[in-house]
Amino acid sequence: MNKAQTVDRQLGDRNIVLHDLSKFYGDVLGVNRIGLEIESGITGLVGPNGSGKSTLMNVIAGLIAPTRGQLKVLGVGPSTTEKFFSQLGYCTQYDSFPAGINGYDFICNTLLIHGHDKKIARKLTSQTLEQVSLTEAAMRSVDSYSKGMRQRIKLAQAICHQPDVLILDEPLNGLDPMARAQVIELFRGFADSGKIVLISSQILHEVDLISDRVVLLNSGYLVAAGDLTNIQSETGEPMKIFIRSSHANDIAARVFEFEDVVEAQMHNDGEGLFIRSTNADAFFLAFNSQVVDKGWTIESMGPADETIEAIYQHLIVEKQVTT
C-alpha cells in the first residue's frame, strides 16, 4: 500500500464512505450508484420528495442493506453490529414509539440496551433530557407529547450515547422557531467537536444556514455534492453577483466592458447592482482594478446565488421543468 492509499484509508476511517451504492425495492429505484464521502461537519442532504434521501439515510444507518455497492461508516460496515451502531445515532422520520413508554424510560432503556450499567445510564439520561429541554416532561408518556416534543425525544434517543456520526431525517419538522434555533445550535456543537452530522430537510434556507456542505439528490441519483461554491462553479451557469455601491449607476454603465458579464440589473434602491458573470474569478480580478482606477466606493460585493435554494432551483427544479 503506497502513501497516498494509506492516507485515503485513514481519511475513510474518519468519514462516511459510499462506493457505487445502489438500493432497489424490487423494480423500484431507491438510490442508484451513489459514490460519496461525507466528512466531519454538517452535511445537508437535499432533494425533492421521492429523491431517495430517506433511503440513503436508512442505508447509511444500517436499517436497510444496499442492493449493490459498499458502505463504511468510520471504516466499519453494518455487519460489524456492535462497533457500527455504537458510533452512530439516527433520528428517523418515523413518528412512532414503544407503546405507553415515558420519555425517561425511552432514553434510559436505549442506554441500557447499549450495555451501560444502570447508574451511568440514569446519569446520561438526565443529561440528555436536559440537552433537549425535556427534563420536566420526562415522566410523561411519549404518547401525550406534542409533535415538537416527540421530535426532541427522538433526537435525545439519537444523541444519548454521544455518537461520532449523527444522522437526522427531517429533524426540524414540528419544532417552533425557538426550538429550531436551539436544535441547530446543538447540531453545530456536535459538528464543531469533529463529528459528522448528516441532515435532510425540506426547509432549504435552514439547511443553507447550518450546512458546511450539501448533497443534492434527484430521482435516486446524486446530482451534486460538496461545498456551495464548488457546486455553483461546477454547474457552469453564470454566477449572480451583487455589488452594493453609491456608484452603482456608473458601474452599470461600464459593466458590459467586461467580457464575461452577460447580464446586469439595478437594485430597486438604486444603490446596488446584480450582474451575471460566466467567469466570476476573472470578473472579480478585472473589476478590482477598475474600482481602483475609477475611485468607486464599494460597500459590499459577493455571490448572490450561492445558496442551496439557488442551486436546487437550477439543478433540480429547472431540469424537471425542462424534462
Add this chain to the structure above:
Amino acid sequence: MSTTDPSADYIHVPQLAPGLQVWRRQLLAIFSIEFAKAMFSRRAFSCYALICMPIILMVVAAFDESRDGSAAFSTIENARRIFGYIFSALIIATVLFLGNASIFTSLFRGEMLDRSIHYYMLTPVRREVLVVGKYLAGLCAAIILFGLCTLISFLLLYVPFGVEQFITDLSNGIVAQQLGLYLGIVVLGSMGYGAVFMATGLLFKNPLIPIIVVAGWEMLHFILPPALKVFSIIYYIQGLLPIPMDQGPLAVIAAPPPLWVSIVGMFGLSAVTIAISVLILKRLEVKYTEE
C-alpha cells in the same frame, strides 16, 4: 437546550468493550423490557382472558353441588380425571397454544406493526443477544402466566374434598407428582410453541395464517402416522400427562417418547428455531411501508 459543551459536570459515555459483561447487561435490559411488555402491556390482556377460562371452569365444577349425586367432582379420582381432561383439551390446546402464539409472535411482529423495531435495530446489540433476550422474556412470562393458571386450576379440584384430602395427597406424593408433570408440560410446551411462534412472527407479515396451519397440524396429530407425529410439539408433551387421555377411535397409537426425549426435543427445537430467528433478524430490513 444546551450544546455538547464539555463543562465540568458533563458526563462522557464510557467506552464499552464488547464481551461477556456487556452482553449480560444487554441481555438483562432486553429481558426486563420485554418481560414487562409481555406481562403488563395491552397485548397481555388476551393472555389474562385465556388463563381465566380453565380457572372459571374449575370453579364452576368445584362448587357444583348437584343434589342427585351427579356432582362433577363426586370423588377425588373423578375430579383428577376431569382436571386431566380440562388440562389436555383447554389448557394445552387453547391456553398454552393461543397464549404462546400471542406472546411470542408479538415479540418482533408487534414492534414491526407499531413501527418501533428500529429502536432495537439501531442499538449496538448482537442479534443473538436480542433474540435470546426476547425469547427468555417471553418464556418467563408464559411460564408464570400459564403455570399460575395450571396451579390455581389444580388446587381448585380439592375444594369439595377439603384440606385433609389435599394434605393426604401431598404427603403421599400425588400432588408433587401430578402437579410437577402438569407444570413440566407447561414449561416444555411454552419452550416449543414459543420458539416456533417467535420465528413465525419474524418470517410472516401476517402470522395468523401460519398459526392456523400449526394449530391444524397439532389438532390432527392423533391421526398422523408415528413418523409424522415426531414433528408435532404435542407429541412430546402429551406423553407426560399423568392421566393419559383417550384420543378416540381414529387415533393412530404411538408409544409416547421417554421423558428425556421430550426435554431434549424441546431444548433442541428451541435452539434450532432461535438460530433461524437470528439469521432472519440479521437480514431484516426496516421498511415499515410494507407492514
